[in-house]
C-alpha cells in the first residue's frame with residue numbers, strides 16, 4: 512500500500528493569486544478524484560506533486576520520499592499525464608513510447624522493447640503501433656499518454672483533465688483503462704467533469720479558490736444532501752428573484768427554460784419538488800454558488 516500525504520501546502524503566484532491555500536490531504540492506492548471549477552488550483556497542486564513547480568510552504572511525502580526536497584527520487588516513481596500532452600512528432604506510437612522509455616532510463620533494449628509492446632497492448636493500441644501518433648484520435652492520443660505514464664512502474668500516477676474533448680465512446684474506453692490501472696497504485700484524476708469522478712472514484716476532494724472544501728467519499732457527500740435538494744423549472748427573468756429567496760445550487764437549461772436545484776432544510780413549497788441528490792448537486796453546493804446564475 513502506498514500513501515501520499517500532503518500537509519498545509521500553500522502557493523501564491525507573483526501576481527498575488529493564491530492558488531494553494533493550506534491544502535492537506537491523505538491518499539492511498541486507488542482512484543482519487545480532485546474536482547474543482549476552472550482556476551480552482553488543481554493544476555497547481557498536480558504540478559507541485561509532479562515536481563514541476565515549488566510550493567511556498569507545507570510538505571508532501573510519498574511513502575518515505577519527501578516530494579519537495581527529493582524531486583529526482585519522486586520522478587522515478589511518478590507517472591504524469593499533463594493537461595497538454597500534445598506535442599507529437601511524426602513518429603509511430605511504438606517509436607514515441609520507445610523514445611520516452613529511454614528518457615525514463617530504461618536502458619536495456621530488449622527489456623525496453625518488451626515493455627513498450629506490453630504497454631501498447633495494455634492500452635489497446637498494439638494493432639496501431641506502426642501508425643503515426645499525429646493521425647490518432649483524441650482518445651487514442653490520451654491512451655498513448657497513459658501508456659507513457661505507466662513506464663517505470665510508478666507508485667503515483669497523476670492525470671490532469673484527461674477526458675476533455677473525448678467523445679462518449681472514447682471517454683468510456685479511457686475510464687476502463689484508468690480503473691484498471693488504479694487498482695495497485697495511487698491515481699489522482701484532476702477534473703472539472705463531475706461524471707469522471709462519479710464513474711471512477713471512491714475517494715474525492717473538491718477544491719475551490721485554492722482550498723479543499725470537501726474530502727471524503729462521493730457517496731457520503733451525496734448522503735449529506737439527502738432530502739435537502741428541491742427542483743423547479745422557472746422563468747428566465749425570475750432567476751434573480753429566486754436567487755435572493757432560495758439557496759440555488761445549480762441552474763441548467765432544460766428545453767430552453769432554467770431548471771434550478773435549491774438547497775433547503777425543509778420543503779420550500781411554491782411548486783418545488785424534492786429530488787434525489789447527485790454528485791453535481793454536491794459539487795455546486797460546495798463551490799461558490801454565485802457562479803451558478805447565468
Ligand SMILES: Nc1ncnc2c1ncn2[C@@H]1O[C@H](COP(=O)(O)OP(=O)(O)OP(=O)(O)O)[C@@H](O)[C@H]1O
Pocket residue numbers: 524525526528529530547548549550551552553554555556703
Ligand atoms: N504561472 C502562473 N502565474 C500566475 N497565476 C497563475 C499561474 N498558473 C495559474 N495561475 C492562477 O492560479 C489559479 C489556479 O490555477 P490552476 O491552473 O492551478 O487551476 P485549475 O483548477 O487547474 O484550473 P483549470 O481547470 O482552468 O486548469 C488561477 O487563478 C490561475 O489563473
